[in-house]
C-alpha cells in the first residue's frame with residue numbers, strides 16, 4: 286500500500302493530540318507504525334514520539350521575542366519559517382514511503398493559524414501533491430450536542446473542505462462521554478435536524494425559526510450542509526478507550542480510493558491550469574521587459590549594449606543585485622550560520638538544517654511577494670524552488 290497522509294485538524298481542545306496518541310499506539314499495535322509529524326510550535330509536551338517535530342526546527346519563544354509577536358502571530362511565523370523547508374520535509378517522508386503506510390500530522394490548536402495561513406496551505410499542498418492525503422476533522426462531540434453549535438462547527442468543516450479541496454473525515458471524538466448517534470442522524474436526516482433546531486430554539490424562549498429571516502437562513506444553511514455531508518465520511522471515536530478506530534482506519538482507506546479517482550485528477554487539472562497561466566504571465570512579463578529594454582525577440586542585451594551603450598548601461602545598472610533587496614549571492618563559505626537543526630538527524634536518516642530565522646523569514650516574505658506579483662497562488666513546490674533558487 287502506498288503511504289497516505291492524515292492531517293488532523295480541529296478546534297482547540299477537541300482532542301487532536303489525544304487522538305494522535307491513540308492512533309499512533311493503535312497503528313503500532315497493528316505492526317504498522319506511522320510516520321509522525323508534529324506541527325504545533327507552542328506545545329510543551331506531546332504524548333507520542335514524533336519523527337519530525339516543528340519545535341526542533343523553530344524556537345517558538347525566540348520567534349516571539351525576536352519579532353515582538355503575540356502567541357498566535359508567533360505560531361503563524363513559526364509555521365512560515367518551517368514551511369520554507371517543506372521541500373526537505375517532503376523529501377524525508379518520501380525516503381521512508383516504502384517503510385510506512387501512514388504519515389499522521391498533528392496541527393496547532395489554534396485552527397485558524399494553520400487553516401487560514403499561507404504556510405498552512407503550503408504545507409497541506411506539499412503533502413497533498415506528493416501523497417494521497419486525507420483531512421481528519423476532529424469534533425468535540427459533547428460540546429456539539431446543541432444543534433446551533435453543531436451547525437457552526439459543520440460550516441467550519443465545510444469551509445476547510447472547500448479551502449483544502451481534500452477528502453475529509455469528520456471524527457466525532459470523546460464518544461465515551463457522549464455518543465455520536467445524534468450527529469449521524471442530523472447528518473443524514475434533514476427533518477430530524479430541523480426538528481432539533483426548532484426544539485432548541487423553543488427551549489431557549491426564542492421565536493420560532495420557522496418564520497422570518499432567521500428561519501429562511503437556517504433552512505438554506507441546512508440544505509447547503511446536506512449537500513456537504515454527502516461528500517464526507519463520519520466516524521465516532523473515543524481517544525480514551527480506542528473505540529471506533531478500526532472504523533476510522535477503514536474510512537481513511539475509502540477516502541484514499543476517492544482521492545485517487547476524483548481528487549487527484551481534479552488537483553492535476555487545477556495544477557495544469559495554474560502552470561499554463563503562470564507560463565502565460567511569464568511570457569507577458571518577458572515581452573514587457575524586452576519592450577522596456579528596447580529589444581526585439583532573439584536579440585540579446587549585449588547586442589543592444591554595443592548599439593546604444595549609454596541607455597542600456599542605465600537600465601542594466603538597475604538590474605544589478607542590490608544589497609538592500611535581501612537576495613545577496615554568497616559563496617558557500619559565506620553562507621549564513623546554521624542556527625536550527627532538526628534533532629535526531631541520524632534517526633531521520635537525512636540532513637535537515639534550516640538557515641537562521643531572519644534570513645528565512647526574509648526569503649519567505651520575498652517568495653510570498655513573488656506569488657502576489659504573479660497574481661496566482663503558486664504551488665508549494667514552486668515556492669520551494671524559488672526559495673532554493
Ligand SMILES: Nc1nc2c(ncn2[C@@H]2O[C@H](COP(=O)(O)OP(=O)(O)OP(=O)(O)O)[C@@H](O)[C@H]2O)c(=O)[nH]1
Pocket residue numbers: 295296297298299300301302303304393394395458459460461462522523524525526
Ligand atoms: N473523555 C474524553 N476526553 C478526551 C478524549 N480525547 C481528548 N480528551 C480530553 O480533551 C482535552 C483536550 O485534549 P487534547 O488532546 O489536548 O486536545 P487538542 O485538540 O490537542 O488541544 P489543543 O492542541 O490545545 O487545541 C483533554 O483534557 C483530554 O484529556 C476522549 O476521547 N474522551
